[in-house]
Amino acid sequence: MGVGRAVDEDPLSRLLAPPPNETPEERETRLRLEAEARLRSERIDDQLRAEKAALKKNRPVKVLLLGQSESGKSTTLKNFQLAYCQDQWEAERASWRMVIQLNLIRGINHILDLLAEEIAGGPAPALAGDSDVSDEEGMSPSAYTPRTGSMLHFTGKHRLLKLRLAPLRTVQRDLEMRIGIQAGANPSEVHDVLSSPPGSPVMGAGRRQQQEFFVRSATSWKQPAHARSPSEGKGARYQDAQVRETADIIAGCAEDMKAIWEDPTVREMLVRKGIRMEATPGFFLNDIDRIAVRDYQPTDDDVVRARLRTLGVQEYRIKFNKGPATGSEWYIYDVGGSRTQRIAWYPYFDDCDAIIFLAPVSCFDERLAEDRRINRLEDSYMLWKAVVSSKLLAKTSIILFLNKRDLLEQKLRSGVRIRDHVHSYGDRPNEVEHALKYFQQHFRDILRKHSPEPRPFRSHITSVVDTKATAVTLSVVEEGILRDHLQRADLL
Numbered sequence: 001m002g003v004g005r006a007v008d009e010d011p012l013s014r015l016l017a018p019p020p021n022e023t024p025e026e027r028e029t030r031l032r033l034e035a036e037a038r039l040r041s042e043r044i045d046d047q048l049r050a051e052k053a054a055l056k057k058n059r060p061v062k063v064l065l066l067g068q069s070e071s072g073k074s075t076t077l078k079n080f081q082l083a084y085c086q087d088q089w090e091a092e093r094a095s096w097r098m099v100i101q102l103n104l105i106r107g108i109n110h111i112l113d114l115l116a117e118e119i120a121g122g123p124a125p126a127l128a129g130d131s132d133v134s135d136e137e138g139m140s141p142s143a144y145t146p147r148t149g150s151m152l153h154f155t156g157k158h159r160l161l162k163l164r165l166a167p168l169r170t171v172q173r174d175l176e177m178r179i180g181i182q183a184g185a186n187p188s189e190v191h192d193v194l195s196s197p198p199g200s201p202v203m204g205a206g207r208r209q210q211q212e213f214f215v216r217s218a219t220s221w222k223q224p225a226h227a228r229s230p231s232e233g234k235g236a237r238y239q240d241a242q243v244r245e246t247a248d249i250i251a252g253c254a255e256d257m258k259a260i261w262e263d264p265t266v267r268e269m270l271v272r273k274g275i276r277m278e279a280t281p282g283f284f285l286n287d288i289d290r291i292a293v294r295d296y297q298p299t300d301d302d303v304v305r306a307r308l309r310t311l312g313v314q315e316y317r318i319k320f321n322k323g324p325a326t327g328s329e330w331y332i333y334d335v336g337g338s339r340t341q342r343i344a345w346y347p348y349f350d351d352c353d354a355i356i357f358l359a360p361v362s363c364f365d366e367r368l369a370e371d372r373r374i375n376r377l378e379d380s381y382m383l384w385k386a387v388v389s390s391k392l393l394a395k396t397s398i399i400l401f402l403n404k405r406d407l408l409e410q411k412l413r414s415g416v417r418i419r420d421h422v423h424s425y426g427d428r429p430n431e432v433e434h435a436l437k438y439f440q441q442h443f444r445d446i447l448r449k450h451s452p453e454p455r456p457f458r459s460h461i462t463s464v465v466d467t468k469a470t471a472v473t474l475s476v477v478e479e480g481i482l483r484d485h486l487q488r489a490d491l492l
């Protein structure tokens, strides 16, 4: 054993140690060889790192759309599809016709139900200003007080319209069958697209609620005609005949649908029941002349506005062919937002690059359809807090969309006061810009306080039904998400 060597020296370092009697020339050669070996090894390491980073850079960017039900997640997804999947968008346009016809007809049928109740001697006590109910009152029947004001006067004209529009019941059933729609299974979990449109208070407890509809598959009902196999010929011809028959009945009912929708007494009935219709059904009901025709073809706006509730988690793959993300592939996950659906989100947190979180700001005076005790804005705050405080999502880019700006503006203009529902709003002006600033600050504070690591607060004020403005927002969002994705890959 050489002098000065520790007894317990590692055998490997002993093996690699220079010989004790090394000459200066040998030492120089050894050091040169060692330096070359080190360089080679570093180069290999760099190469491996670069390959790993490239792999990571080239792997799809995974984006989750999160937010409560009716916050606008699927509508945001449609904005991506409209911008980047034009061929598919065109191919599916005709299939959306059925959904739009159904949105329209369900709207009318719901009005007919309410009318029938009124004519038969009045429904359960009308919901007087449900939106004015204080947060504490929740589901209590005391939230519902008989309305004041004169009796609504329904005439023979209303009865006649009700009779003449009766065929729409069958059309609704046929359309639901063709789309493969299932009504929500849990009554506390479902609500009607008409009775609870965004911007409306939720229907009263005890009142009969129509079930909102959803399909299990995001694609099964979107079968473009040219994609059918020849063996489906007979079935396809039958389907085409059905489509024509539906369009005929709807066109035949157009004038009566318009008459009932525009009738002042019916309008007054809806106002007294606290039913607002500015969202999906209202959008189509205001355009009956255009939609209730035999050869109706949905416009881009119609497709964007069509409402079909999402169930579970649906994956959409988008290959970007323009814009800041050109060349990259994104997997976008659209999730169902109601409370019982949220458990399905968690498995997707694991390797998710970015979250676009939608918080509808117009709903400060509304309650969750699935739990009337919960204010919808409070629910959004709670969900946001859960997302930004998650350790699993600490490295995920999170972008907030304060959505439904248009409906917020409309609501404030109609005289609804924020401070009656959000007490901390105090004496701030009841104007849209002030309100947005206030809500935005609240979301920012939650992020600052609860994020496990400091992260930027990125938010956009949106009305995702406005596809032009949304395209501009999305390009900013895409750039940011991609930049973060590449940075994360470089840090590997």
Ligand SMILES: Nc1nc2c(ncn2[C@@H]2O[C@H](COP(=O)(O)OP(=O)(O)OP(=O)(O)O)[C@@H](O)[C@H]2O)c(=O)[nH]1
Binding pocket: 067, 068, 069, 070, 071, 072, 073, 074, 075, 076, 198, 278, 279, 280, 304, 305, 306, 307, 308, 309, 310, 311, 335, 336, 337, 338, 403, 404, 405, 406, 407, 462, 463, 464, 465, 466
């Ligand atoms: N006016 C207006 N309507 C909106 C906006 N965003 C969404 N909507 C409407 O709100 C309704 C719900 O939108 P969706 O995108 O289906 O909501 P979601 O978050 O996917 O809901 P779930 O699938 O139930 O979780 C639809 O009728 C949309 O047309 C908006 O910014 N302005």
Ligand SMILES: [Mg+2]
Binding pocket: 073, 074, 075, 308, 309, 310, 334, 335, 336
């Ligand atoms: Mg959805």
